[in-house]
Amino acid sequence: MQASDIMSTPVISVAPDTPVKDIAVLLFGKRISGVPVLEEGRLVGLVSEGDLLRRHEIGTDQAERSGSWWLRMFGGERTPAEYVKAHGRRAQDVMTREVVTILPDTPLAEIATLLESRGIKRVPVMRDEQVVGIVSRANLVQALAGMHPAAVRVTPPVDQAIRGRLQAELERQSWWREAASNIIVTDGVVHYFGTVHSDEQQQAARIAAENIPGVRGVEDHRVRFRQVAGWD
Numbered sequence: 001m002q003a004s005d006i007m008s009t010p011v012i013s014v015a016p017d018t019p020v021k022d023i024a025v026l027l028f029g030k031r032i033s034g035v036p037v038l039e040e041g042r043l044v045g046l047v048s049e050g051d052l053l054r055r056h057e058i059g060t061d062q063a064e065r066s067g068s069w070w071l072r073m074f075g076g077e078r079t080p081a082e083y084v085k086a087h088g089r090r091a092q093d094v095m096t097r098e099v100v101t102i103l104p105d106t107p108l109a110e111i112a113t114l115l116e117s118r119g120i121k122r123v124p125v126m127r128d129e130q131v132v133g134i135v136s137r138a139n140l141v142q143a144l145a146g147m148h149p150a151a152v153r154v155t156p157p158v159d160q161a162i163r164g165r166l167q168a169e170l171e172r173q174s175w176w177r178e179a180a181s182n183i184i185v186t187d188g189v190v191h192y193f194g195t196v197h198s199d200e201q202q203q204a205a206r207i208a209a210e211n212i213p214g215v216r217g218v219e220d221h222r223v224r225f226r227q228v229a230g231w232d
Helices: 020-030 069-074 080-087 108-118 137-146 157-170 199-210
Strands: 034-039 042-048 122-127 130-136 181-186 189-196 217-220
Touching: 020 034, 034 130, 042 122, 108 122, 108 137, 130 137, 137 181, 137 189, 157 181, 157 189, 157 199, 189 199, 199 217
Parallel strands: 189 217
Antiparallel strands: 034 042, 122 130, 181 189
16 A cells, blocks of 8 residues: 555645634644645645644743753753744744655555654655645554455555545535545445544435445444634
8 A cells, every 4th residue: 555545635734824823723623633834835834733732822832841951951041943833823933844745656664664763643745746645643543444354455456446536526525625534445445534524424425435336335434523613
């Protein structure tokens, strides 16, 4: 299996001038842990939960920093970079600028090694200069959960074709783009993972899958989640 077989699409992204508060609501409401920052379609950074941990609004900017005790004792005031992370109001202020990316044909074993060695939780999938998906640690777990015990490690062409046709159909639907869901296809069975907001969305996704030639079954593993709105 490779990145294109398990990546989450469509990509939920923010602009450089998106307020930090709006990003927090988006991450919580979509039940995701990070979003790429796009400027005119070009990847310029990524904002993750980790970038929002040290915030002055909730007092976590004063939490004790990690490192040796003598560095904490003699380090003095927090660095300008730490101040920006704690007080910046827009995505461009708090985002991680050095973003590790992968290609659609990157093998899952290579992705797992990359996530572990870099200590990161997600990587954007790039085709040319465009972000076409996100692969997270959760996507790797989803692939394992959807794997038939006797399944081979290489995704059969028919499963790839099913996933491609189903994604193309779903990404034309506004109700699919509102959700934070992912698709894994193994041995002709479509597995949905992520979140869903209503029974109607689940039913529509099931019917979309059942109308794809070659689909042998549909299993929806998504959890119901009410999007947060109106934070003050």
